[in-house]
Amino acid sequence: MVEGVEGKRVRIKAKGRIFEGIAMPSSTGSFVLKLDNGYNLGFSEYELIEVIEEGRPKEEIAELAKKEELPNVKIISTGGTIASKVDYRTGAVTSQFSAEEIVSDVPEIAEICNVDAMLLYNILSENMKAKHWIELAREVYKAIKDGYEGVIITHGTDTMAYTASALAFMLSTPSPVVFVGAQRSSDRPSSDAAMNLVCAAKTAISDLGEVVVVMHASTSDDFCHIHRGVKVRKCHTSRRDAFRSINNPPLGVVSYPSGDIRWLSSRIRRGERELRLKDRLEEKVVLVKFFPGLKPDVLDYYYDKGYRGFVLEGTGLGHVSTDWVDTISRIAEDSVVVMTSQCLWGRVCDRVYDTGRYLLQAGVIEGEDMLPEVALIKLMWLLGNYDVEEAKRLVKVNLVGEINPTTRYWDEEV
Amino acid sequence: MVEGVEGKRVRIKAKGRIFEGIAMPSSTGSFVLKLDNGYNLGFSEYELIEVIEEGRPKEEIAELAKKEELPNVKIISTGGTIASKVDYRTGAVTSQFSAEEIVSDVPEIAEICNVDAMLLYNILSENMKAKHWIELAREVYKAIKDGYEGVIITHGTDTMAYTASALAFMLSTPSPVVFVGAQRSSDRPSSDAAMNLVCAAKTAISDLGEVVVVMHASTSDDFCHIHRGVKVRKCHTSRRDAFRSINNPPLGVVSYPSGDIRWLSSRIRRGERELRLKDRLEEKVVLVKFFPGLKPDVLDYYYDKGYRGFVLEGTGLGHVSTDWVDTISRIAEDSVVVMTSQCLWGRVCDRVYDTGRYLLQAGVIEGEDMLPEVALIKLMWLLGNYDVEEAKRLVKVNLVGEINPTTRYWDEEV
Ligand SMILES: N[C@@H](CC(=O)O)C(=O)O
Ligand SMILES: N[C@@H](CC(=O)O)C(=O)O
Numbered sequence: 037m038v039e040g041v042e043g044k045r046v047r048i049k050a051k052g053r054i055f056e057g058i059a060m061p062s063s064t065g066s067f068v069l070k071l072d073n074g075y076n077l078g079f080s081e082y083e084l085i086e087v088i089e090e091g092r093p094k095e096e097i098a099e100l101a102k103k104e105e106l107p108n109v110k111i112i113s114t115g116g117t118i119a120s121k122v123d124y125r126t127g128a129v130t131s132q133f134s135a136e137e138i139v140s141d142v143p144e145i146a147e148i149c150n151v152d153a154m155l156l157y158n159i160l161s162e163n164m165k166a167k168h169w170i171e172l173a174r175e176v177y178k179a180i181k182d183g184y185e186g187v188i189i190t191h192g193t194d195t196m197a198y199t200a201s202a203l204a205f206m207l208s209t210p211s212p213v214v215f216v217g218a219q220r221s222s223d224r225p226s227s228d229a230a231m232n233l234v235c236a237a238k239t240a241i242s243d244l245g246e247v248v249v250v251m252h253a254s255t256s257d258d259f260c261h262i263h264r265g266v267k268v269r270k271c272h273t274s275r276r277d278a279f280r281s282i283n284n285p286p287l288g289v290v291s292y293p294s295g296d297i298r299w300l301s302s303r304i305r306r307g308e309r310e311l312r313l314k315d316r317l318e319e320k321v322v323l324v325k326f327f328p329g330l331k332p333d334v335l336d337y338y339y340d341k342g343y344r345g346f347v348l349e350g351t352g353l354g355h356v357s358t359d360w361v362d363t364i365s366r367i368a369e370d371s372v373v374v375m376t377s378q379c380l381w382g383r384v385c386d387r388v389y390d391t392g393r394y395l396l397q398a399g400v401i402e403g404e405d406m407l408p409e410v411a412l413i414k415l416m417w418l419l420g421n422y423d424v425e426e427a428k429r430l431v432k433v434n435l436v437g438e439i440n441p442t443t444r445y446w447d448e449e450v
Numbered sequence: 451m452v453e454g455v456e457g458k459r460v461r462i463k464a465k466g467r468i469f470e471g472i473a474m475p476s477s478t479g480s481f482v483l484k485l486d487n488g489y490n491l492g493f494s495e496y497e498l499i500e501v502i503e504e505g506r507p508k509e510e511i512a513e514l515a516k517k518e519e520l521p522n523v524k525i526i527s528t529g530g531t532i533a534s535k536v537d538y539r540t541g542a543v544t545s546q547f548s549a550e551e552i553v554s555d556v557p558e559i560a561e562i563c564n565v566d567a568m569l570l571y572n573i574l575s576e577n578m579k580a581k582h583w584i585e586l587a588r589e590v591y592k593a594i595k596d597g598y599e600g601v602i603i604t605h606g607t608d609t610m611a612y613t614a615s616a617l618a619f620m621l622s623t624p625s626p627v628v629f630v631g632a633q634r635s636s637d638r639p640s641s642d643a644a645m646n647l648v649c650a651a652k653t654a655i656s657d658l659g660e661v662v663v664v665m666h667a668s669t670s671d672d673f674c675h676i677h678r679g680v681k682v683r684k685c686h687t688s689r690r691d692a693f694r695s696i697n698n699p700p701l702g703v704v705s706y707p708s709g710d711i712r713w714l715s716s717r718i719r720r721g722e723r724e725l726r727l728k729d730r731l732e733e734k735v736v737l738v739k740f741f742p743g744l745k746p747d748v749l750d751y752y753y754d755k756g757y758r759g760f761v762l763e764g765t766g767l768g769h770v771s772t773d774w775v776d777t778i779s780r781i782a783e784d785s786v787v788v789m790t791s792q793c794l795w796g797r798v799c800d801r802v803y804d805t806g807r808y809l810l811q812a813g814v815i816e817g818e819d820m821l822p823e824v825a826l827i828k829l830m831w832l833l834g835n836y837d838v839e840e841a842k843r844l845v846k847v848n849l850v851g852e853i854n855p856t857t858r859y860w861d862e863e864v
Contacts, residue, residue: 160805162769164742194766195742273767273796325739325763327826328578328609337751349739352608353687355576382687391574412741 045089050082060224102150107185107241109149112175114168114199115159116192118218118229142230148237148295149185161192161199161217166317166416169202176203176213177313186212186240188233193217193270193278196249200265201410204247204436205417208312212244215265217251219276228252228276235260235290242297246304246437248287251279261286262297266410266438269380282380283405284440304437316420321345323412325378326356332363344371344424345415348400349408352377354384355391361398368399372419372427376403376411383442401431404439414438459503464496474638516564521599521655523563526589528582528613529573530606532632532643556644562651562709563599575606575613575631580731580830583616590617590627591727600626600654602647607631607684607692610663614679615824618661618850619831622726626658629679631665633690642666642690649674649704656711660718660851662701665693675700676711680824680852683794696794697819698854718851730834735759737826739792740770746777758785758838759829762814763822766791768798769805775812782813786833786841790817790825797856815845818853828852 041059048055048069055077060068066078102108113119145151156175157168172189179187191199200215207213216236218229228251236250239262247265254277263281272278281287285301320343324334335346346367350356354375364373375384375395383405386392396402403411411431418427433439455473462469462483469491474482480492516522527533559565570589571582586603593601605613614629621627630650632643642665650664653676661679668691677695686692695701699715734757738748749760760781764770768789778787789798789809797819800806810816817825825845832841847853 160769160803162742162765162805163771163773165771166743169742192766194769198742270766270793271795273791273793273798275796278793278796319743322744323739323741325737327737327823328576328583328612329580329733330736334748334751337748351576352606352684355574355608357577357579359577377687379684379687379692381685382689382692384687389574391576409741 041084041087044087046087047085048079048082049085050079054085056088103146106148106150108183109151109186109188109237109240110179110182110184111151111153111188111190112172112179113153113155113190114157114161114164114172114192116161116190116194116196116217117221118190118192118216118232119158120221142233144230144234144293145237148234149241151237152184159192161195164192164195164199166202166319169199169206170315170317172199173203173206173313173315176209177207177311177315180209180211180213180311184211186214186242186244188214188216188236188240190233191215191217193219193251197265197268197270197279198409198413200247200249200268201413201438202317202417204265204438205414206313206315206317207247208309208314209247210245210307210309210311212240212242212306213247213265214240215247215249219252219274219278226276228257231257231292232260234295235292238290238295238297239288243306244287244303245306245308246287249279250290252276253279253286253289257292259292260290262288262290264303264437266414266436267407269407269409282407283382284437314417314421317416318345318419319416321347321412321416321419323347323349323408325349325408326351326360328357330357332356332360335360335363335367339367339371345419345427346371346373347403347408347412347415348373348375349378350375350384352379353382353388353392354386354395354400354402355389356395358391358394361394364395364400365398370424372415372424372431373400374403374411374415374431375400376406376408378408380407401428404432404442406438410438455498455501458501460501461499462493462496463499464493468499470502517560520562520564522597523565523600523602523651523654524593524596524598525565525567525602525604526586526593527567527569527604528571528575528578528586528606530575530604530608530610530631531635532604532606532630532646533572534635556647558644558648558707559651562648563655565651566598573606575609578606578609578613580616580733583613583620584729584731586613587617587620587727587729590623591621591725591729594623594625594627594725598625600628600656600658602628602630602650602654604647605629605631607633607665611679611682611684611693611821612823612827614661614663614682615827615852616731616831618679618852619828620727620729620731621661622723622728623661624659624721624723624725626654626656626720627661627679628654629661629663633666633688633692640690642671645671645706646674648709649706652704652709652711653702657720658701658717659720659722660701663693664704666690667693667700667703671706673706674704676702676704678717678851680828680850681821683821683823696821697796698851728831728835731827731830732759732833733830735761735826735830735833737761737763737822739763739822740765740774742771744771746770746774749774749777749781753781753785759833759841760785760787761817761822761826761829762787762789763792764789764798766793767796767802767806768800768809768814768816769803770809772805772808775808778809778814779812784838786829786838786845787812787814788817788825788829788845789814790820790822792822794821815842818846818856820852824852
């Protein structure tokens with residue numbers, strides 16, 4: 037790359053054609069140009085013709101004119117990588133990126149829907165807490181009540197699946213509620229932000245009535261998956277296709293750039309459920325991951341602090357050491373103790389081994405095929421809205437797609 | 451299935467042939483016959499000819515005659531499903547199954563190696579603890595010192611990867627140390643025990659000098675994978691192909707029934723390392739899985755009990771809430787605090803976001819591409835054998851294949 041042009045507006049010649057745009061920082065060694073339409077192109081061979089402008093003037097964000105024939109979608113921005121940008125004049129990564137700016141960077145969205153944007157937070161998602169989930173659920177509720185066809189929530193990827201689960205339990209929705217993020221910031225050559233946003237917008241106006249996560253699904257830029265919010269997990273620290281549906285196929289696939297949706301598995305349809313909000317969450321619920329040698333006193337520690345919800349991330353079919361049985365049977369008297377598996381894939385079944393049967397006798401409730409994180413949030417929600425006995429009953433009942441009907445587990449090979 | 455013949459020796463006619471064996475319990479609706487050679491056959495249509503014997507007499511376990519041309523392998527049995535059997539006279543699942551019996555059930559092994567068997571434990575692996583790991587490491591050390599070509603350890607699948615990691619750190623070995631288990635008990639029609647054992651035996655005499663896990667790798671019975679002990683995880687509660695290498699390709703694939711090994715990635719070869727045992731483990735090390743809203747007081751709880759090793763299972767590239775920074779910087783003064791990721795796949799990198807940089811300033815050490823469980827055991831081993839400063843230095847250094855060299859993570863797509 038020609039030194040010193042980074043961040044400047046340049047004209048180059050490559051592949052026999054002339055290109056104009058902003059020279060971008062690149063980690064791959066090739067020269068990357070950001071075109072005015074928002075796309076990035078990489079060149080291994082090129083010739084610099086001229087530097088047109090020293091620095092890119094701050095773009096004017098045009099008030100998007102509404103088109104009457106298009107549905108209205110609300111975008112709520114909460115922060116994360118999808119809302120961060122490299123400032124090419126200072127070189128720093130900033131995350132002062134509002135929802136309007138996201139849209140102005142991805143002009144295709146204006147062809148799909150009319151967008152109203154709202155900046156709710158600007159935080160990295162590792163700093164989210166239950167109070168953010170509750171405020172967000174209220175904003176989404178309001179937007180759907182106001183008649184938006186769907187809601188898009190831009191969110192950091194780290195804890196997106198937690199927030200999506202929280203909303204799935206708190207909010208019964210007739211319309212799509214779509215979480216989207218990016219693994220690379222919006223203006224990196226390899227950013228997945230534009231594609232993810234386009235696919236999210238298509239999902240937000242589709243025939244869907246549940247909380248989903250829409251993210252990059254392959255190593256090339258050709259499709260996103262629509263994941264059920266309570267059945268998805270971030271499974272890679274950095275790959276763009278990090279999100280995986282667990283114990284459920286993705287609900288659908290959105291092709292890019294066409295935006296066509298193909299549904300892959302049964303979903304809740306638009307209008308099937310009424311709009312309702314039950315937004316209380318009990319914060320004194322804990323998830324404890326078991327490992328060989330971990331002692332059960334940590335359960336007492338939380339119990340003594342008033343916790344009455346415990347999710348254990350056990351081994352295999354749902355085990356912890358037999359040493360734990362006494363403590364569990366003591367706390368299970370007036371608490372809910374749910375067993376999940378650190379295998380993540382598959383279903384808990386404590387009837388197979390003695391170790392499991394002792395746990396059941398002690399009062400452990402099998403978390404079925406729920407992810408540990410989902411069981412945690414479900415229990416926060418149940419204990420926020422019901423008494424312990426009712427929470428014990430409901431934790432095993434499928435409420436929003438978090439539990440699939442029993443499969444005969446010995447034979448299950450999918 | 452004809453009622454009442456389960457557990458009895460019968461003769462049937464099916465597919466135009468006569469078969470004789472023990473009628474087995476079946477969960478699939480078809481009739482399953484255990485032949486005298488140990489194999490199970492399933493029939494959907496058949497005709498019962500006669501009941502030959504009311505109950506199967508306890509098999510005599512033949513002392514296996516040694517063949518001079520074959521290498522000697524030691525099998526150490528520790529328990530788990532691979533060591534359990536349904537008793538067809540009482541119907542109960544027992545786990546009174548010694549290593550000799552395993553071998554007598556899988557006669558192919560006698561063609562591969564001479565076996566000496568030892569029953570060390572008979573426990574489900576969720577009940578394993580550090581003391582078992584230490585005793586086991588000593589037994590394996592002894593066996594290799596005694597000149598065995600390789601050692602096979604039969605083990606419950608739940609915590610097999612933990613035990614394999616523990617041995618990998620404690621024991622430097624010139625010969626293969628092979629963990630094997632089964633997801634279905636040995637005498638179930640769908641058991642993977644025989645195949646896994648044959649593949650383990652082939653691995654135990656191969657050109658390998660490290661601790662590995664050999665388990666079923668596909669939905670059909672055609673091959674096993676050889677996984678590096680510090681790079682493997684049980685990723686399904688019940689599937690036979692539950693074990694997956696994470697952040698590393700499997701070391702090799704063993705075809706079944708041929709037993710041919712194809713190596714897939716670089717390995718430590720036989721004889722490359724000297725036999726050495728460093729079998730101290732510090733038990734006051736804890737793994738804490740972070741979730742949004744979890745408060746850092748749990749670190750103080752363990753710190754106050756004298757813990758000086760902490761593995762955090764953070765989100766994404768290795769984050770916890772910024773609330774945690776103060777507590778971490780306090781305990782990191784004289785403790786080792788290692789960050790890993792609940793994504794499991796990928797590498798921790800705390801230099802990308804502010805949240806991560808604060809953690810680094812507070813003294814967090816990036817766990818690179820180590821699994822949380824592996825980082826836990828590595829830290830137990832480091833603090834058992836070195837002081838805190840040396841442990842801090844070594845935790846980031848690759849010792850036995852637990853850390854791969856840095857990949858440029860933005861570009862990493864594998
Ligand atoms: N740590 C960031 C990562 C991302 O946005 O993708 C977050 O979750 O907010
Ligand atoms: N719970 C058993 C499962 C198995 O053996 O596969 C164990 O780990 O011991």
